[in-house]
Amino acid sequence: MLLGIDVGGTHTDAVIIDRGEVTATAKVETDQSNLIASIDAVLEKILSAKPDQPISKINLSTTLTTNAIVEKKLEEVGVLAVSGPGLAPNSFSRDLGDHFHLIEGSIDHRGSLQQTLDDAAAREAVAECKRNKLKVFAVVSKFSPRNPEIEQTLAELVAAESDFTTIGHRISGRLNFPRRLATAYYNAAVWRRYNLFADAITQSIKKHKLNAPLNILKADGGTINFESSRKNPIQTILSGPAASVMGIIALSSITKDAIILDIGGTTTDIAIFAGGAPLLEKEGVSFGGRATSVRAIDTHSIGIGGDSAITISPEGKLKVGPERLGPPLALDGHKPTLIDACNVKELCRLGNCDNSFAGLKELAEKNHLTVVELADQALDLALTTIRDEADKLLEIINQRPVYTVEEVIHGEKINPQKLYVMGGPAAILAPLLDKVFDLETEVPDNYAVANAIGAALTRMTMEVELFADTGKKTMFIPNLDIKRTVDSSYSLNDARQDGIGALVKYLKENGHPEIKEQDVSVVEAEAFNMVDDYAVGSKTIRVSCQIRPGLEEEIK
16 A cells, blocks of 8 residues: 655645555644644544555655745855856856855866866865854865766865765756756755654654655655655755646546646645646756756746635735635634635535634725625635736746656647646635636546645656766766776767666665666767867767656556
């Protein structure tokens, strides 16, 4: 049996899936100040529904890392960067904390050391970080996926002062120094917070006597082994939206262009599907204007959900969200919410409907409206805002090359034919959304726990980049730290086989003995003839291998 847990902003959900059937579900309110208590509570609830039944795998999704970055709850990081020539420092150094140190040194695009690291400057940077009592570091050099020598030297220099060091080439094997630098910074900045969470999760799992493998969802719609995530917590950003996308894939047969809405208590996540497949931020997602190298399913979150507060400013301007000021009045809250408006309109009968009516009536009368007029206006504002944001997202997507998790789509505009809605308020709001979007609308079974279903069924994903230079007789897989000598006859086919073999071997050694070579796809493979002093007819070769996102099994 598979156990999926989704820690959302408003609720924590859990499901048990046995041979393609959802056999138990549970939902508790999320305590944002104590996520572990929420997970404990939902485990108590779900396991009591299936006592003494063995769990074969546990998959978890969480908002912890995303919230830490968005809310700027980040540890101070000592950043040691070596950019070499060609990049202006202000193009990559902004918003990386108050302890950024740019050090002289240079490696070229083929991995040759052009300028040795300025050892004195590096040691002084480490000394200054020590004076500022910094305990986490990020060390990144340009072209380190071609040669990690400078990064390894920097990592050795900070080792005595560091509780944890993110090393750039181990985070990403792809070139793009600014993205790799931002990714390494964020990874170090959330490391301690994430690991405290991970410690507590591990204790909770043991407390409930669960011995199954534990994984956590990544932004790309796959999972990573939980222990591996301790060193790479940045991979778990946007874990929740990824779970919602995988959930709708599990619950609905999507074959055409579509819009996906996951409406929670606090936010609505919007995703676009092209030809039945979710879109992928292939180069990496951005936070606060800083692009990272973390690949992610393309989603957009807005601050409107079932518990969004309804307020009217002194100037008479109506607002729905983005604040969540507690539960609805109907559930003993203190401020009217979108769900209270639904109660007034008799779209649902949740909790104490009299409380919903009384609270909205008081607000309406202060603003010379009837209670029904206020409810109508609040619902109209919320739903048209969701539609407008979906339209904006679609317009942006249609202005650039589109990548799905399966392929690149050339020159085709996405034209949604259907709307899929999930999340707690989905069934309540779907009839209204059908009219606002003017699209056929579907609410799948188990819509209220779709994220937990997506989490439970999602399979592991991973990507590696291989770079070989036959002139220099080197082959390097950066994020696995594999480097060896090759001869001048090393070919593109050799590189394909080495990339696949290395990825399978790594995964088998790290908790995934089921992985086979046929599970790995070569998504990019290219070789370039070089004219240089190394050797006549030398080549540079690059291969990218991955296990694509997907589901372990189908829901019956």
